[in-house]
Amino acid sequence: MSQLYASLFYQKNVTEIFSDHALVSYMVEAEVALAQAQAQIGVIPQTAADVIERAAKTVLEHIDFDDLATATGLAGNIAIPFVKQLTAIVKQADEDAARYVHWGATSQDILDTACILQCRDALKIVQNQVQQCYDTALSQAQTYRYQVMMGRTWLQQALPITLGHKLARWASAFKRDLDRIEAIKDRVLTAQLGGAVGSLASLQDQGSAVVHAYAKQLSLSAAACTWHGERDRIVEIASVLGMITGSLGKMARDWSLMMQTEIAEVFEPTAKGRGGSSTMPHKRNPVAAASVLAAANRVPALMSSIYQSMVQEHERSLGGWHAEWLCLPEIFQLTAGALERTLDVLQGMEVNADNMHRNIECTHGLIMAEAIMMALAPHMGRLNAHHVVEAACKKAVTEHLHLKNVISNLEEVTQYFNASQLDEIFKPESYLGNIQDQIDAVLQDAKGAAK
Incomplete structure (x- = not known):
C-alpha cells in the first residue's frame, strides 16, 4: 500500500505488525522458541539454545534486508535466506551453537508460526477496536433510543423507528463479532511444527514432546497433528475479519445515505480539511464511509483468494500457501482501518433531529x-x-x-x-412496536457479558 493512502485505509499499529521488520522479528521469536523447546526436551544442548537466544536479540541490527529481499525471490520464501543469515549471526557468537539453528524444522514451520504470532497480536488490536465500537454504539443507542426517524426498506420510507434502534442493531453485530473472535482463539492460534512432510522424522521419537514445548514457549496451542496443507485456521481468521468488515460496510452505507443532502439526518464529525471538495466549497462528503465501504468492497475479493488457497497438494503446497502472504495482511489492515474510522464516526456523529422530523412528515402521513x-x-x-x-x-x-x-x-x-x-x-412514536424492548435486550446482553 502506498504511504499516501495508508492513513485513509489502514491502521498504523496493525500495519506495523505486518511490516517486513516485524515479520523477521516474529520469525526470530519462532526460531528461539524452537531452540529452547528442543533444549528442554534434550534434543540440542541448552548452551546452544541460550547462545541462539542471546544472538537473536541483535538479529534485526545485523539482518541485510536488501539481500534478504533479493534472495527471497530466488528461494521461493523468506525463511530460507533468513535462516542462512540467522545462522551466520549465531556463528559469529558460537560456531558450535550455529549447528543447531532451525534444527529439524522446515521453512513453512517458521513462516506459519510467525504468521500465527502476527495474527495473535493483530487480533488483540482488532478485538479492542471492536470492543470500543461496541461500547460506543451501546452508549449512543441509549442516548437516541427515543429519537424517532424513518425506517427505510428498498431505499423507500417504510415505517418509523428510532435512531437508538438502528444503533442497538449495530451494537448487537459488534457483540457477535466479539464472540466470534473469542471463540476462534484456541482453535486457530496454533503453533506449526512438522518438518519436511509433517512427520518430524528428524526428531525421531521426540517430535511430539518438542511440539508441545515449542507451543508452550510461544503461548500458542499445540496442534494434534501438523497443518501444513490444511489451511482452515488461516481461513477462519480471515473469515471473521471479513464478517466484521462486511458489517462495518453496512453501517457506513447507512450513515452515508443519511448524510445525503435531501436526507441530512446524521453527519460524520467535522474537522479542518475533512470531507471537502476540490471544486465545490459547499460539500461535506462522508469520507470515513468511503474508506469503510472501500474496505468492505476489497476484503471479499481477498477472501476469495484465501478460500481458493485451501485447495493444496499433498503434504505441502505450491502457490496456495504463498497467496496467503499477500492477502491475509491486507485483510487485517483493511479491517483495522475500517474499525478505526467507524469508531471515529460513532463517537463524533452529529444528529439533526429536526431533519428526522421533517423527513417523517414529508409523505403527509x-x-x-x-x-x-x-x-x-x-x-x-x-x-x-x-x-x-x-x-x-x-x-x-x-x-x-x-x-x-x-x-x-x-x-x-x-x-x-x-x-x-x-x-x-398518526403519531409516529405510537407505532414503534417492541423497539424499546429490543434496545433493552441489547443493553441487558452487554451487562450480562460484562459480569
Whole structure:
C-alpha cells in the first residue's frame, strides 16, 4: 500500500505488525522458541539454545534486508535466506551453537508460526477496536433510543423507528463479532511444527514432546497433528475479519445515505480539511464511509483468494500457501482501518433531529398507513381495512392531501375512531412496536457479558 493512502485505509499499529521488520522479528521469536523447546526436551544442548537466544536479540541490527529481499525471490520464501543469515549471526557468537539453528524444522514451520504470532497480536488490536465500537454504539443507542426517524426498506420510507434502534442493531453485530473472535482463539492460534512432510522424522521419537514445548514457549496451542496443507485456521481468521468488515460496510452505507443532502439526518464529525471538495466549497462528503465501504468492497475479493488457497497438494503446497502472504495482511489492515474510522464516526456523529422530523412528515402521513390499517382491522377485517386505507392513500397522493385528513372524512373510519384517537394513531412514536424492548435486550446482553 502506498504511504499516501495508508492513513485513509489502514491502521498504523496493525500495519506495523505486518511490516517486513516485524515479520523477521516474529520469525526470530519462532526460531528461539524452537531452540529452547528442543533444549528442554534434550534434543540440542541448552548452551546452544541460550547462545541462539542471546544472538537473536541483535538479529534485526545485523539482518541485510536488501539481500534478504533479493534472495527471497530466488528461494521461493523468506525463511530460507533468513535462516542462512540467522545462522551466520549465531556463528559469529558460537560456531558450535550455529549447528543447531532451525534444527529439524522446515521453512513453512517458521513462516506459519510467525504468521500465527502476527495474527495473535493483530487480533488483540482488532478485538479492542471492536470492543470500543461496541461500547460506543451501546452508549449512543441509549442516548437516541427515543429519537424517532424513518425506517427505510428498498431505499423507500417504510415505517418509523428510532435512531437508538438502528444503533442497538449495530451494537448487537459488534457483540457477535466479539464472540466470534473469542471463540476462534484456541482453535486457530496454533503453533506449526512438522518438518519436511509433517512427520518430524528428524526428531525421531521426540517430535511430539518438542511440539508441545515449542507451543508452550510461544503461548500458542499445540496442534494434534501438523497443518501444513490444511489451511482452515488461516481461513477462519480471515473469515471473521471479513464478517466484521462486511458489517462495518453496512453501517457506513447507512450513515452515508443519511448524510445525503435531501436526507441530512446524521453527519460524520467535522474537522479542518475533512470531507471537502476540490471544486465545490459547499460539500461535506462522508469520507470515513468511503474508506469503510472501500474496505468492505476489497476484503471479499481477498477472501476469495484465501478460500481458493485451501485447495493444496499433498503434504505441502505450491502457490496456495504463498497467496496467503499477500492477502491475509491486507485483510487485517483493511479491517483495522475500517474499525478505526467507524469508531471515529460513532463517537463524533452529529444528529439533526429536526431533519428526522421533517423527513417523517414529508409523505403527509402516508407512512402511518399500516398503523391505521391495523387499527381498523379488528373492526372490519384486515383485507377490507387494507382496501379502505389503500384507496385513501391514492386520494391523498392525487389531491395532495394529508392522509389523516382523508381518513378523517371516511365514515368507515369515523364510526370507530374520533378525532383525538386518530391523532394518536398518526403519531409516529405510537407505532414503534417492541423497539424499546429490543434496545433493552441489547443493553441487558452487554451487562450480562460484562459480569
